[in-house]
Amino acid sequence: MPKDFRIWLGGGFILLLLLAAIFAPLISPFDPLEQDLLSATMAPGQDPSHIIGTDSLGRDVLSRLIFACRIALTVAFVAATLACLAGTFLGMLAGYLGGWWDATISRLIDIWMAFPPVLLSILLVAVLGTGIHSVIAAIVVIDWTRFARVVRAETQQQARLEYTEAATALGMSRGTILFREILPNVVPVILVLLSLEMGIAVIVEAILSFVGLSVSTDTPTWGGMIAEGRQIIYQAWWVLVFPLVTLFLTVLAFNQLGDGLRQWLDPMLKR
Amino acid sequence: MAPTLILSRALSAIVTLFGVMVIVFVLVRVVPGDPIAMMIAPGASDADIAALRAHYGLDLPIWQQFLVWLGQVLLGNFGTSISLKQGVLTVILERLPATLELAVFALAMALVWGSFIALVSTAARGTLLEKFIDNFNGVMLAVPDFIWGLTFVLVLGVFVPVLPISGRSDPTIDAGLSSQFYILEGVLRGKLLFVWDVLKHMLLPAFTMSFPLAAVIGRVLKNTMMDVMVQDYIVLARIKGLSSLRILLQEALRNAAVPALALTGVQFTFLIGGTVITERIFSYPGIGNLAIDAVINRDLPLIQGLVLTFGAIFVAVNMAVDALAAWLNPRLRHA
Amino acid sequence: MSPVIDIKHLSARSAAGPILRDVALSVNAGETMALVGESGAGKSTIAKAVLGILPQGITVTSGDIVFEGKNLLTLPQRELRKMLGVRIALIPQDPLTSLNPARRIGDQLTDGLRLRAGMDGKTARTQATRLLNDVQIRDPERVLQRYPHELSGGMRQRVLIAQAFSLNPQVIIADEPTTALDVTVQKQVLRLIRDMQRNHKTTLLFVTHDLGVVAQVCDRMTVLYGGKVLEQGVVAEILQSPQHPYTQALLAANPRYDRPSQSLKPVPETVLAALKQELSA
Numbered sequence: 067m068p069k070d071f072r073i074w075l076g077g078g079f080i081l082l083l084l085l086a087a088i089f090a091p092l093i094s095p096f097d098p099l100e101q102d103l104l105s106a107t108m109a110p111g112q113d114p115s116h117i118i119g120t121d122s123l124g125r126d127v128l129s130r131l132i133f134a135c136r137i138a139l140t141v142a143f144v145a146a147t148l149a150c151l152a153g154t155f156l157g158m159l160a161g162y163l164g165g166w167w168d169a170t171i172s173r174l175i176d177i178w179m180a181f182p183p184v185l186l187s188i189l190l191v192a193v194l195g196t197g198i199h200s201v202i203a204a205i206v207v208i209d210w211t212r213f214a215r216v217v218r219a220e221t222q223q224q225a226r227l228e229y230t231e232a233a234t235a236l237g238m239s240r241g242t243i244l245f246r247e248i249l250p251n252v253v254p255v256i257l258v259l260l261s262l263e264m265g266i267a268v269i270v271e272a273i274l275s276f277v278g279l280s281v282s283t284d285t286p287t288w289g290g291m292i293a294e295g296r297q298i299i300y301q302a303w304w305v306l307v308f309p310l311v312t313l314f315l316t317v318l319a320f321n322q323l324g325d326g327l328r329q330w331l332d333p334m335l336k337r
Numbered sequence: 338m339a340p341t342l343i344l345s346r347a348l349s350a351i352v353t354l355f356g357v358m359v360i361v362f363v364l365v366r367v368v369p370g371d372p373i374a375m376m377i378a379p380g381a382s383d384a385d386i387a388a389l390r391a392h393y394g395l396d397l398p399i400w401q402q403f404l405v406w407l408g409q410v411l412l413g414n415f416g417t418s419i420s421l422k423q424g425v426l427t428v429i430l431e432r433l434p435a436t437l438e439l440a441v442f443a444l445a446m447a448l449v450w451g452s453f454i455a456l457v458s459t460a461a462r463g464t465l466l467e468k469f470i471d472n473f474n475g476v477m478l479a480v481p482d483f484i485w486g487l488t489f490v491l492v493l494g495v496f497v498p499v500l501p502i503s504g505r506s507d508p509t510i511d512a513g514l515s516s517q518f519y520i521l522e523g524v525l526r527g528k529l530l531f532v533w534d535v536l537k538h539m540l541l542p543a544f545t546m547s548f549p550l551a552a553v554i555g556r557v558l559k560n561t562m563m564d565v566m567v568q569d570y571i572v573l574a575r576i577k578g579l580s581s582l583r584i585l586l587q588e589a590l591r592n593a594a595v596p597a598l599a600l601t602g603v604q605f606t607f608l609i610g611g612t613v614i615t616e617r618i619f620s621y622p623g624i625g626n627l628a629i630d631a632v633i634n635r636d637l638p639l640i641q642g643l644v645l646t647f648g649a650i651f652v653a654v655n656m657a658v659d660a661l662a663a664w665l666n667p668r669l670r671h672a
Numbered sequence: 673m674s675p676v677i678d679i680k681h682l683s684a685r686s687a688a689g690p691i692l693r694d695v696a697l698s699v700n701a702g703e704t705m706a707l708v709g710e711s712g713a714g715k716s717t718i719a720k721a722v723l724g725i726l727p728q729g730i731t732v733t734s735g736d737i738v739f740e741g742k743n744l745l746t747l748p749q750r751e752l753r754k755m756l757g758v759r760i761a762l763i764p765q766d767p768l769t770s771l772n773p774a775r776r777i778g779d780q781l782t783d784g785l786r787l788r789a790g791m792d793g794k795t796a797r798t799q800a801t802r803l804l805n806d807v808q809i810r811d812p813e814r815v816l817q818r819y820p821h822e823l824s825g826g827m828r829q830r831v832l833i834a835q836a837f838s839l840n841p842q843v844i845i846a847d848e849p850t851t852a853l854d855v856t857v858q859k860q861v862l863r864l865i866r867d868m869q870r871n872h873k874t875t876l877l878f879v880t881h882d883l884g885v886v887a888q889v890c891d892r893m894t895v896l897y898g899g900k901v902l903e904q905g906v907v908a909e910i911l912q913s914p915q916h917p918y919t920q921a922l923l924a925a926n927p928r929y930d931r932p933s934q935s936l937k938p939v940p941e942t943v944l945a946a947l948k949q950e951l952s953a
Binding site: 278 | 361479480481483484487488490491494495496502606607609610611613614617618628629631632633635640644647651
Binding site for chain 3: 568569570572573574575576577578579580583587588591592665666
């Protein structure tokens with residue numbers, strides 16, 4: 067059992083969000099899309115049924131916040147996992163096979179990382195069109211390098227260790243060695259990166275929704291809510307504040323989880 | 338720098354730029370959406386559509402479209418923006434000064450702020466203050482600029498409204514400038530009140546963009562400073578009786594600056610990339626904000642022009658950083 | 673004659689154990705005093721204690737270092753800094769690492785002249801040119817424009833010697849100033865230091881492990897082992913008839929000390945064993 071409180075704190079918050087996303091229709095006090103112009107821009111507490119207020123169209127902020135967890139977590143889990151798979155695969159190839167493979171993949175990573183991610187993601191969304199698929203694709207295309215770079219170095223190190231040489235001497239095939247012997251030893255590092263990447267994915271999705279390049283504005287997203295809140299900031303600050311704080315806490319939770327995991331798994335890495 | 342080195346740097350810069358152009362062009366031309374379809378009025382005839390297509394050169398084969406475009410770019414003609422119905426170059430040149438002034442201001446802030454962090458925590462090494470600064474630095478780095486920017490909007494723009502959070506200058510002030518370089522021209526013409534207003538508008542966005550960069554500069558500079566501070570020539574400088582401040586600034590900073598500077602170059606390109614979001618948050622009329630509108634409108638000529646502009650800026654920044662690093666490190670200069 | 677530097681009962685220790693044991697040492701005006709010993713004998717620690725640059729982890733447990741009527745060990749940092757460079761200077765061990773790689777020779781050499789002696793830039797430069805002439809550097813104007821990496825090790829050490837003498841200090845500490853140099857250059861630099869010391873009538877504290885150097889340039893010597901002073905006296909007398917068994921063994925092991933060598937030949941184990949017993953008692 068990990069003793070690090072950051073794992074529990076971060077993981078606990080994410081679990082909470084996950085439950086909120088799954089049971090959103092059950093726990094939301096209102097329909098997140100239901101407009102009620104008579105009760106528009108009501109401050110938190112002004113009407114007891116709208117706990118944290120309403121937006122300019124009279125929609126319940128809390129309900130929208132809860133439903134927006136769905137997009138945020140979907141993007142976080144799917145995009146981060148896909149980026150992880152692609153990056154890990156290429157990183158292991160480069161690290162284990164070396165030679166021409168390593169040179170090509172490493173060069174690709176260098177070129178990729180020199181390009182500012184914001185610009186690349188905007189270009190990609192411009193090409194792919196808006197929507198959740200494009201957001202996920204943009205994150206995967208940009209961030210596979212984070213995994214590839216670390217996994218490559220880690221694999222290279224593992225491939226030099228004695229147990230790998232012993233396996234080679236036993237006549238195991240390269241594929242078997244890579245997946246049976248090396249992969250399990252690289253997994254702790256990948257887990258840490260995965261957690262951090264989810265935090266990044268949440269932010270990227272929020273930014274793209276904020277500028278209107280993510281899902282259509284009908285679907286509630288934290289970024290979309292922040293964009294609305296920014297426009298009516300002098301009339302209704304709460305429309306901006308609550309999604310912003312939630313976003314911040316979510317990113318923090320993924321970061322803390324990642325850091326906690328790193329600390330916890332570290333002694334296992336140093337065998 | 339030796340002439341051959343300059344030549345090879347310039348050549349690689351050209352290759353990089355050309356690569357950017359090709360990639361952008363190819364990417365943008367495989368867009369599933371059809372920009373013409375968005376422009377035509379309902380009920381337009383096929384002939385009208387074909388004429389429009391030919392007008393924008395969209396009926397030619399891809400490689401011809403690229404060559405035509407490349408030739409036009411080299412002649413200074415970036416085409417016409419589909420959404421704004423204006424020359425792309427005109428539109429970009431009108432907005433570019435705002436972004437350049439903002440980015441340079443942010444860079445200056447990040448350098449001052451980051452060096453300050455590094456110098457203070459190096460001078461305070463081994464004390465509680467050093468620990469405090471290190472932790473503060475960690476927070477600055479961990480929170481993304483998107484969240485910083487919106488937090489500044491809320492705290493300093495709304496809750497304690499001390500600074501403007503939208504636009505570039507107060508629209509009621511007409512300074513009667515002829516260029517878009519508000520600060521540069523305003524200072525030259527002595528319109529200091531106007532410059533002060535523009536600076537106030539720039540402060541929060543620049544602060545937002547400088548935060549992550551300042552944190553990175555602070556961390557790297559401090560680490561290299563700590564390495565430098567135990568060198569023999571620092572000890573000798575102390576024995577020469579130089580003051581601690583002089584040792585820190587004159588002896589250590591310059592030697593520690595080179596690695597930090599190399600990093601600043603890379604990070605500055607990220608800062609410029611960050612203008613896209615920051616300009617959106619602060620409704621700042623620069624090319625970053627323009628880029629988002631271009632993407633929303635699927636304005637292909639404008640997107641290409643903008644990405645090329647960003648690419649050119651990145652290449653220029655990297656070359657400038659190389660030159661500066663060579664100037665700071667005499668050993669590199671003769672290499 | 674009253675001593676210029678008077679060290680009394682100086683003891684220092686680190687976590688690993690004692691570094692200096694009740695060291696007493698006086699250096700008279702205008703003389704060259706050698707501190708001789710193997711590495712770890714404590715000779716560099718004494719030099720660093722005088723300059724106030726003891727590394728972290730080494731603490732002085734007792735004793736005084738009196739210079740011009742003031743105890744350097746209890747002097748506030750501010751007061752000490754006023755003396756450094758002006759009244760006490762250092763010729764460092766390694767010329768390759770002791771000059772700032774990012775600053776021109778001229779700028780570094782004139783630091784003291786401008787900041788401590790209050791000269792303006794032009795006067796300081798003229799003075800620096802003269803100093804480089806004194807240390808026999810040809811074409812001094814051009815050398816002032818150079819960066820350290822453009823000069824040889826011997827040249828750099830000459831620059832550092834010029835820098836040490838630039839404000840005409842009362843005392844100069846030379847911390848193995850020839851160890852890092854080529855054998856051929858060593859002799860020239862050694863002669864230069866001796867000539868400069870005589871011209872300026874400077875008091876020199878010369879840290880070395882080379883008996884040849886001691887014989888060539890020093891008036892008196894102090895033999896150290898394990899942080900303890902074993903023998904002290906006029907160089908010629910000690911080399912002729914050493915009193916302490918360790919010094920005797922050291923001289924016996926290094927009979928041709930008039931020839932340059934990189935390090936001392938070790939003393940027989942039997943002598944060392946007796947010495948260690950004496951130290952731990």
